[in-house]
Amino acid sequence: xxxxxxxxxxxxxxxxxxxxxxxxxxxxxxxxxxxxxxxxxxxxxxxxxxxxxxxxxxxxxxxxxxxxxxxxxxxxxxxxxxxxxxxxxxxxxxxxxxxxxxxxxxxxxxxxxxxxxxxxxxxxxxxxxxxxxxxxxxxxxxxxxxxxxxxxxxxxxxxxxxxxxxxxxxxxxxxxxxxxxxxxxxxxxxxxxxxxxxxxxxxxxxxxxxxxxxxxxxxxxxxxxxxxxxxxxxxxxxxxxxxxxxxxxxxxxxxxxxxxxxxxxxxxxxxxxxxxxxxxxxxxxxxxxxxxxxxxxxxxxxxxxxxxxxxxxxxxxxxxxxxxxxxxxxxxxx
Amino acid sequence: xxxxxxxxxxxxxxxxxxxxxxxxxxxxxxxxxxxxxxxxxxxxxxxxxxxxxxxxxxxxxxxxxxxxxxxxxxxxxxxxxxxxxxxxxxxxxxxxxxxxxxxxxxxxxxxxxxxxxxxxxxxxxxxxxxxxxxxxxxxxxxxxxxxxxxxxxxxxxxxxxxxxxxxxxxxxxxxxxxxxxxxxxxxxxxxxxxxxxxxxxxxxxxxxxxxxxxxxxxxxxxxxxxxxxxxxxxxxxxxxxxxxxxxxxxxxxxxxx
Numbered sequence: 240x241x242x243x244x245x246x247x248x249x250x251x252x253x254x255x256x257x258x259x260x261x262x263x264x265x266x267x268x269x270x271x272x273x274x275x276x277x278x279x280x281x282x283x284x285x286x287x288x289x290x291x292x293x294x295x296x297x298x299x300x301x302x303x304x305x306x307x308x309x310x311x312x313x314x315x316x317x318x319x320x321x322x323x324x325x326x327x328x329x330x331x332x333x334x335x336x337x338x339x340x341x342x343x344x345x346x347x348x349x350x351x352x353x354x355x356x357x358x359x360x361x362x363x364x365x366x367x368x369x370x371x372x373x374x375x376x377x378x379x380x381x382x383x384x385x386x387x388x389x390x391x392x393x394x395x396x397x398x399x400x401x402x403x404x405x406x407x408x409x410x411x412x413x414x415x416x417x418x419x420x421x422x423x424x425x426x427x428x429x430x431x432x433x434x435x436x437x438x439x440x441x442x443x444x445x446x447x448x449x450x451x452x453x454x455x456x457x458x459x460x461x462x463x464x465x466x467x468x469x470x471x472x473x474x475x476x477x478x479x480x481x482x483x484x485x486x487x488x489x490x491x492x493x494x495x496x497x498x499x500x501x502x503x504x505x506x507x508x509x510x511x512x513x514x515x516x517x518x519x520x521x522x523x524x525x526x527x528x529x530x531x532x533x534x535x536x537x538x539x540x541x542x543x544x545x546x547x548x549x550x551x552x553x554x555x556x557x558x559x560x561x562x563x564x565x566x567x568x569x570x571x572x573x
Numbered sequence: 574x575x576x577x578x579x580x581x582x583x584x585x586x587x588x589x590x591x592x593x594x595x596x597x598x599x600x601x602x603x604x605x606x607x608x609x610x611x612x613x614x615x616x617x618x619x620x621x622x623x624x625x626x627x628x629x630x631x632x633x634x635x636x637x638x639x640x641x642x643x644x645x646x647x648x649x650x651x652x653x654x655x656x657x658x659x660x661x662x663x664x665x666x667x668x669x670x671x672x673x674x675x676x677x678x679x680x681x682x683x684x685x686x687x688x689x690x691x692x693x694x695x696x697x698x699x700x701x702x703x704x705x706x707x708x709x710x711x712x713x714x715x716x717x718x719x720x721x722x723x724x725x726x727x728x729x730x731x732x733x734x735x736x737x738x739x740x741x742x743x744x745x746x747x748x749x750x751x752x753x754x755x756x757x758x759x760x761x762x763x764x765x766x767x768x769x770x771x772x773x774x775x776x777x778x779x780x781x782x783x784x785x786x787x788x789x790x791x792x793x794x795x796x797x798x799x800x801x802x803x804x805x806x807x808x809x810x811x812x813x814x815x816x817x818x819x820x821x822x823x824x825x826x827x828x829x830x
Binding site for chain 1: 763764765770779780781783784787788797798799800801802803804805806807810811813814
């Protein structure tokens, strides 16, 4: 039976929710503390955290993303009061001595985060699996690689120097195509044999869907939630919007991408084919809360223009079997 | 009838300072002593972990007196007849057990109290709650958990946050003093590479419950290494990652999942 918290609304169970595990270092700004740890060592770091226990951290790059997730949840709860198909945000940290400070910070910023995983030096991977994680965001590329290798969608989040203002009411998620939503099969051809061969290959395989990429599942989860709004006549006012921002052009290469999404039964709201030009300006117009790309040049280009960008490294991965078409669980509760 | 036999192979601990942990021999050795020697039971890894904590404590300070003092309790009438096998098996495996207590099922609690036991661990679903009711901090040993080298003690936070009113039940007092001793032991080691880890799990309630439990344990002198606030999520997936040797709670509802 779903569990009531603070008698306001219940909290979804991980197996029924879209679970987003966020590292404390990206949800909040912990740069100063990180510096102390790196330059002065663990003991000084611990001492500093304890001394500043009641001082809340300021927001980090994932903050507006999490706020937008909560805005979606608020609207879902109105439409489907008994459904557990919501975002479940889990705060992850494996640092010592900041537990109370983090709890105080969550309260200060009025975030609706009740699910905490403070692993005290142990690897988060086991916990990510136990939480049925749909997406893991961290500042640590090593942990992100480990998660991807275990079949968990993950990305390394960076902080733009100046963050553009984003919507508080509509969650916007932008994805690169190759090696993010799609497999890296075509990208490898481009890298090994150049642009000409890439185009030839795409044209020859126009109607053949591309393989799955590490973030396909997360896009599907977003689509599942979007349909819940469409089902209640709220397509025009949907608080989730998804974007494909790809270097592919609008010819065969682009067609193949769209065809692939179609074959998966996955909708994307806007597809932007940039034919190789920089993604920064386009992202600046879209203003997504988060952007995923496998190329650091694109990640940096996005960061320069104020977009919160995340790197999805290329790893060989085996996606865990997960069915996103979960049946809503009808529960009566007091 | 209660009888206590000292293990002459093992140096006896300072009774004023040691943390006496009683483990039921049935949990340590399981059943059946072929050739006069028992096989290794469910609690074997636990004893090895307790031993490792002692070794590391003595490494830090050879004169350390705050050590685990392990006592084996035998209530099983079958095993009582095999008392020599229990003692010889203990010696055979080199287990750091300082005393053997033999009693009947009726008066085993008396032997716990007589031996100043601060924590009683058993695999028996009746023994543990019975001892708890008489004021001895008790826990059920988890059969299913894969052992780790590090001693991992888990507190169920839902029982830790206590109302301020009313007299303190004896078992809560026992829990508080055990927490204080455990906290002191934990402080002998640094953050990393500790042979002992304290884990807090709150199943019900949100982050405020977790925060409250952290504060309560801290007021008892215990700092927590790992904390998990489950907000109603099922516990068993997390338990299999945490791998605690045992769970401490006031009530045994902590074990239902």
